[in-house]
Amino acid sequence: MDIFKLIFSRRTIRRFLNKKIDRSYLEKMVQLGALAPSRVNMQPWEFIIVDDKKLKRKIFKNILWGSKNSINKVFADPQYAPAAYIAILVNAKIRDVGYEYEIGACAENIMLYAWSLGIGSVWFHALNREKIISLFQIPTEKIFDSLIGLGYPAHTSKIAKFSNNNYLYSIDESLNLIVPKRDIKTLTYYNIYGHFK
Ligand SMILES: Cc1cc2nc3c(=O)[nH]c(=O)nc-3n(C[C@H](O)[C@H](O)[C@H](O)COP(=O)(O)O)c2cc1C
Incomplete structure (x- = not known):
């Protein structure tokens, strides 16, 4: 891999x-x-x-x-x-x-x-x-x-869309994990803080 x-x-x-x-x-x-x-x-x-x-x-x-x-x-x-x-x-x-x-x-x-x-x-x-x-x-x-x-x-464990500020992972009916991750685009600035691409 x-x-x-x-x-x-x-x-x-x-x-x-x-x-x-x-x-x-x-x-x-x-x-x-x-x-x-x-x-x-x-x-x-x-x-x-x-x-x-x-x-x-x-x-x-x-x-x-x-x-x-x-x-x-x-x-x-x-x-x-x-x-x-x-x-x-x-x-x-x-x-x-x-x-x-x-x-x-x-x-x-x-x-x-x-x-x-x-x-x-x-x-x-x-x-x-x-x-x-x-x-x-x-x-x-x-x-x-x-x-x-x-x-x-x-x-298994899958990434899910992060919304409503909910960071808690959950499980589906087969007990697989679903893990919300913040969108990197909302966390990254370019050159000056607060400047998106
Ligand atoms: C410093 C640290 C402590 C953690 N302690 C626990 C713990 O005590 N029990 C647990 O089930 N998971 C623990 N975790 C795992 C986190 O819950 C897990 O990394 C988070 O939910 C994100 O899921 P991911 O690792 O699948 O991305 C810990 C993670 C870190 C970085």
Whole structure:
């Protein structure tokens, strides 16, 4: 897939097939995550690859699906849980504040490479964090940032026209996602702010 199509077609996937992901793919994902740009090349990240069945089950129970969008409860079905996870940690000795930019770039590398392999992803920030930290036995000098859920998609996700300021994604009758995206023409100016082409 060319890079335009890859980025254009990556959407968050929230229900996954019961199909294993090769550990070698997960290792390549973190390898590419760790090659993201970082301030002064500080590379503050560390990763935990999770493919153990028992641990995955415990993690899934600690995902908070958010109340902002009422459809999210549909995704809490363990039958469609991610096939693997990658936890992203920050080494607080390297950087303990302002690391979100590099973690964002790192996570995007992981999710885009996964998608190039046909593996969908969802970036989880809304989690029972205390519980996750204890499940992973993360030492105090390491910050748990977030978790990426990964798996072969059990649904599609389509971009829809953005209107009435409604940014909430929805689902169709087959539980495929519909994700409104703002029209880039309304967000881009030429040379002077407010000047459209
Ligand atoms: C910083 C960040 C945190 C996110 N946290 C969650 C989360 O906790 N749970 C979730 O289901 N999706 C989460 N997402 C995914 C967004 O909901 C998703 O990217 C958004 O709805 C747009 O959909 P798309 O990725 O398909 O374009 C998060 C995304 C970002 C960038």
